[in-house]
C-alpha cells in the first residue's frame with residue numbers, strides 16, 4: 628500500500644505543488660532522477676486503482692512511526708491531465724476567504740465534499756501564511772464604515788494590526804496558525820476555538836452547531852490526522868478526468 632509520504636517523495640510533477648498546474652507559471656525541470664520521471668501510464672480511473680510503488684505495509688508502518696509519526700494515505704497514480712489551465716477557472720472553483728458558513732458548505736457540496744470534509748480540510752491552515760488583504764477587512768473595515776470583526780479575538784486583532792498596517796497592504800504575510808505555522812498539527816483547531824482563525828472562512832466554522840462540534844473533535848491530534856487523511860482522499864477524487872478527457876502527458880511539464 629502506498630502512502631502519502633512515498634507519493635510526496637516520488638511526486639513526478641513537482642511543479643503542480645506550487646503552480647497549481649498553470650503552464651504560464653513556467654515549470655522547472657524535474658529535480659527527480661529518471662525512475663521518478665512521469666511515465667506515460669494509463670489513468671488509474673481506466674485501469675483500476677494504481678498505487679505509488681513503494682515498500683510493503685509493514686515497512687510503511689515503520690516509516691510512518693519513525694519519520695512522521697502520523698497516519699499517511701494512499702495516493703492514486705496515473706492521472707490524466709487537462710490540456711488547458713486558466714487562472715480564471717481556478718478562482719471560480721475555489722472558495723473565497725470571505726465566504727460565510729452557507730457559501731462555504733455549498734462550495735464544498737458542489738464538489739461532492741461534505742461538511743465534515745470542509746471542517747477537517749480547513750485544518751490544512753495549520754501550515755503556511757495568508758496575505759493581509761484576505762483578512763484586513765476584519766481589522767479595519769468590517770462594517771463597511773471602519774471597525775473590527777467582533778468575532779475576532781481582540782488581542783489577536785491587535786497583533787495582526789502590527790503586521791498589516793492598512794487595508795491597502797497586499798504584500799505582507801502572516802502565519803495562519805500562530806505559534807506553530809511550520810508544524811502539521813491540530814493547533815489550528817485550538818486557535819480557532821480561541822477566535823484566532825485568520826479568515827472569515829475560518830471563523831465561519833464556529834457559526835454552525837454541527838461544524839463547531841466537528842472543530843471540538845479535531846482538537847485531538849490523533850482524530851485530526853486520521854480524518855485529514857480520509858478527507859484528502861475525498862478531495863483527491865474531485866473532478867478526476869476519465870475516458871478521453873484530457874490526456875496522459877509524455878512530459879509532465881507540458882501538454883503533448
Ligand code: HEM
Pocket residue numbers: 722723724725726731745748749750751752754755756757758759761826828
Ligand atoms: C475551506 C476553504 C478554504 C479557503 C476559503 C481557503 C483560503 C485560503 C487563503 C485565502 C489562503 C492565503 C493565500 C495567500 O494569502 O497567498 C490560504 C492558504 C493556504 N491554504 Fe487554504 N483555503 C481553504 C481550504 C484549504 C484546504 C482544503 C487546504 C488543504 C487541505 C488549504 C491549505 C492551505 C495552505 C497550506 C495555505 C498556505 C499557503 C502558503 O503558505 O503559501 N486550504 N487558504
